[in-house]
Amino acid sequence: MFGSxxxxxxxxxxxxxxxxxxxxxxxxxxxxxxxxxxxxxxGCPAPNAVATAAVIVQVxxxxxxxxxVMPRITGLAMAGFVxxxxxxxxxxxLHAGAAxxxxxxxxxxxxxxxxxxxxYAMTGPGAWSWRxxxxxxxxxxxxxxxxxxxxxxxxxxxxxxxxxxxxxxPAQAAA
Numbered sequence: 442m443f444g445s446x447x448x449x450x451x452x453x454x455x456x457x458x459x460x461x462x463x464x465x466x467x468x469x470x471x472x473x474x475x476x477x478x479x480x481x482x483x484g485c486p487a488p489n490a491v492a493t494a495a496v497i498v499q500v501x502x503x504x505x506x507x508x509x510v511m512p513r514i515t516g517l518a519m520a521g522f523v524x525x526x527x528x529x530x531x532x533x534x535l536h537a538g539a540a541x542x543x544x545x546x547x548x549x550x551x552x553x554x555x556x557x558x559x560x561y562a563m564t565g566p567g568a569w570s571w572r573x574x575x576x577x578x579x580x581x582x583x584x585x586x587x588x589x590x591x592x593x594x595x596x597x598x599x600x601x602x603x604x605x606x607x608x609x610x611p612a613q614a615a616a
Contacts, residue, residue, distance in 0.1 A: 451567030458557050459503035462523070466499030483529055498522050506561065509570025516562025520555040527551030 469476045469492070477492035485491050502522065505515045531551065533544035566572055 448567040448569045448573070451564070452569045454557070455506050455509065455561065455566060455570070458519075458554065458561065459507045461554055462499050462519075463503040466496060466503065470496045470500055480529070483532075485529060495522070495526065506558075506566075509566025509572045512565045512572065513562050516558045516560075520558035520562065523551050523555040523558060527555070 473492050473496055474489075476496065477488040480488035480492055480495075498518070499522070502515060502519045505511065506519065527548050531544045531548040533541045533548055536544050
């Protein structure tokens with residue numbers, strides 16, 4: 442995919458990932474104490490603190506994903522949050538029969554969402570994002586480490602044979 446099609450797909454993916462968490466985050470924000478009770482029932486230590494932190498992450502994380510703010514940090518944090526909450530809230534190994542199947546399905550769906558957040562962290566938000574507006578199109582390329590400056594080429598010997606560092610072929614040495 443190239444240009445605007447790729448940016449459109451990345452925007453749609455960000456919106457879909459956020460839509461999986463934001464409505465629940467808003468509902469939990471309106472009833473943090475009820476969410477803390479549910480966490481206490483699941484055996485979570487310090488359920489009030491965990492519930493408050495989870496609500497903050499679950500509301501502001503998807504908003505950051507929608508806008509494309511700090512994609513690596515946001516993507517990694519959201520992937521860790523989703524995977525951790527999935528293991529805490531969907532322990533299918535404690536259930537039997539249909540309940541175990543349902544909980545396992547929820548766990549696997551959440552782990553798939555965590556994988557989507559990891560892909561977002563590695564690909565970036567695209568040009569149709571907060572980051573893309575200010576970087577003049579550089580955000581459409583996948584996030585990469587900065588290139589190292591090229592070393593100064595040594596002077597060529599006057600003889601016909603040219604030795605390359607490490608015995609590499611000319612095409613590989615230039616790369």
